[in-house]
Amino acid sequence: MTDQAPASTTAAVKLSCRNLWKVYGPRPEYYFDTLGYAIDVPDLAERIRREAHVPAAIDVSFDVHVGETFVIMGLSGSGKSTVARCLSRLVDASHGEVMLDGEDLLAMSPKALIDVRRHKMGMVFQNFGLMPHLTVIENIAFPLKLQGIPLAERRQKADRVIELVGLEGREDAFPGHLSGGQQQRVGIARSLVVEPDVWFLDEPFSALDPLIRKQMQDEFLRIQRVLRKSIVFITHDFLEALRIADRMAIMRDGKVVQIGTPTELILNPADDYVARFTSDVPRIRLLKAAACAVPAQGDLSALPAVSADEMAEDLIAQLAKNPDGLAARDGAGAVLGKITPASLITALAALGSEADIVTS
């Protein structure tokens, strides 16, 4: 399992975990008091299972870089939520280390931990975790209230994030009166109100209807484009992972099976298990606008502009309306090239051959 850092994530490491284990059972600490010994991973996992303990996370290591969306994907029982809880120390890991900005989270005192949670971390929960007795605005301002920030300032900060998630006008409703999608917007706003560096999202959209889920994913991508947080996103939905991940880890039975960008995973699945997820994915899902652009002479300013990050899939409709082509621009607005129907098809055809891995 090599942690291949793609070109786009050369940024500094924000959060990293090394050799993380979580074992449930009567005596989990018993397995990790072998100071100085090298742990033989498959052997130890086997022994733990044999002795009626449950290894929920087995030797998990990865880095999350600044501004990166890192998705942990796995089916239920694969240990993905356990890993997320170890990273935020909602659950104490049995072994290993978690470093946030170079500080060891597992060694932190309860007081220091509370401080980190108040200022550096935000978390969104599958079932929202809203306080039923507080209104929307009070829920969002709750973390600030715990910090003892005065009411006026709380209100002001909460107003800012409420706008970000599009809940203006519902400030005084109680969570019980909101739809699931709206409740999760409150959850998102609450997790962002302290302006955290690291944003954990634990299956945030799994409890929602498919249509709402799609809409919330779009919202999430929009927010992330604005805020550029360092994100750990947990999901069991492979397509959701593809849509939003910069890089992703696939977990099975407590172990990380593969880490890589979505494209890498699809083109080079590490084993049959990963391949079973990837085989059904239409290749066009992997193609971004930047990869379809070809260098073009002349002035492209007459052509409609699209972001280089946009998925090729979404360009088809625009291309149909503008057969002359589109101008792909990067984040700074510089023109990267021209996209025509022909260049898109060429890029798509090239995607199948392994020699020409397209990364964006």
Place this chain on the structure above:
Amino acid sequence: MSQVDADSARPSTLPVARRWLGWPQVIFLVLLCVLAQGSVDWLQEYPGALQLPVAAWFNAVMDWFVENFRPFFRAITLLFTYPMTWIRDLLQWLPWSATVLVIAGVAYKVRGPGLAAFTTLSFVYVLVVGLWAPAMNSLALVFISVPLAVLVGFGLGVWGFVSPRAERVLMPLLDVAQTVPAFAYLLPILLLFGFGPVVGLVASVLFAFPPMVRNTILGLRDVPSDIIESGQMSGATRCQMFWQVRFPAALRQILIGVNQTTMASLSMVIIASIIGGTADIGWEVLSTMRKAEFGASLVAGIVIALLAMVLDRLTAGLAETGDRGVEHRSYATRYGFCIALAAATIAVIVLRPVLPVLGSWPAGWHVDLASPLNSAIESFILTFKPALETIKNSVVFFAMLPFKIGLDKAVSPFTWGFALQPWHTVVYSMSVLTGATLALRAGRRAMAVWTVLVGIVLYIGIADMPWLAVVAILVFFGWRMGGTRLAISTALALAFLLVTGSWDKAMLSIHLATMAVLASFLIGTTLGIVASQRDTFSRFMRPINDTLQTMPPFVLLIPTVMLFKIGDFSALLAIISYAYVPAFRYTEHGLRHVPAEAVEAATSLGATPRQLLFQVRLPLALPNIMLGLNQTIMYGIAMLVIAALVGTRDLGQEVYIGLSAGNFGQGFVAGIGMAIIAITADRFCLAWQRNHASKIAKGTS
């Protein structure tokens, strides 16, 4: 017992066919005891030499305790007397209009105009019948005991939540506090705290705090993990975690606890008035009932029922709004209502000298309901006397007496119209045996065993059964149901009854309780089945059930005594009217909440409504129905003690006598006896439920 147990292995290791193998031996032993009873003295009567003066020991301990600690408790009495007198005096001094205004205002705030109107009308009734002063005295006790019980209960609940060890200690103590009849600890409280209203206060706090503890623990524990985790991730400290996350999220359950505590407190305040001297509404009922002024006691009883309903709706409303969280208002509108209410109240108090009507209810507005009610009741009883007598006599002669003293003594020319001839006995035994044989042929061993046992008990009578036979049956049954543990605890329970010399009275209690529980269960489940099928009937019964459950059970005695005089039959009726409700509710709930797929599957297979009920719904609802039986037993035994007030002769009466004669030991031993019966019955129910659940889990029948 040893020869019975010797040849049978543990039930869990027995193959199904051998499961009932021990019963023939037990039945043989029982028959032996019954036949030898006449000639062997120690079989008929548990030998006095083997009894222990437990009651005297309790008295000695209590005397020593009172001797040494009385000053301490008297100090507490003094401590409580002041706030109590203040509240009493305050409620008496406040003009009625101010009191009604405040309580109706709170009712409006909590539940809206409906409850406000109901509250106002209830209090106007209290004024019209002229029972304002005693009603306010009772309310004063409730107002001071509820906050105390809530504080104590909440504190212990938090403690039990934080420390699992504390919970393990608390839970059995709560069970005891709720099953030992309240009369049993009224006397020690009286001895320690001295005569006066403080006794009612202490008793009511002791009786009312357990539901608060249970609900607090339940609520705090059941907060969803998502909410806890989101609190942690928001960076809550331990203290913030509790007060800003866990407590508000658990508030609804905790307020349900407040509701239950309030009702228990009121009920105890009413019961505690039998020690007298409190001039409250319970005393009003009791004293008029003793003088057979049923009109007056009915009038006062209605006051209690109305107070109970108002308090129940008020506190239940609190729990609901705590969750619903109405619409969010600004602080001005939030407190505007309270300010307006306070202003109106002060205005009323200030206007009192100008408008005396506001202060004292004019004498001309009193209505004497008691005398017309009295004459109405009298004429009703006179008219229907033959009918009432017939109902009473047929139940007593054909059901209660045979079970109590056996067919051999119950059948006489006076009761059944003929004397028992030897050939009657022969026919009876033959039919019991035939029934048992038929059941055996059909492969239903359990039914055969029960036929024989019930046959024997009905012939001999539960009160005349040799004690050894009863012990053998119950211990063996316990062993079958719950293994060695249940057998041992049953044996210990029965040993306590034997050794303390409470056996005879206990058998009378078991007799009355069994009759009442059987009748309540039968009535409750039948009505529950009907209610689950017919929505209109369900809607019709709901307010009746609610009323019967919220009223202090004491009030239920009034109509039964009025119609059927003092005695076992009145007690039976009072118990049934209290104890059928849980059976009803659990049955209806169970039947209505059968998994929809099962019902749909059966319907699509072509089941008729009848088949659907008897072959799908009832079997699936059985665990729920048994839970109802369990509750019915608990309610029945609780009511048994209160029914002692209308002249039963069982342990309940013993508890009551102990209290009125100032004999702590006697009352306490009888009280523990009743608690033991209740707890043992509960254990048997639980064992049945476990067996049933594991049977389904294992897939054997």
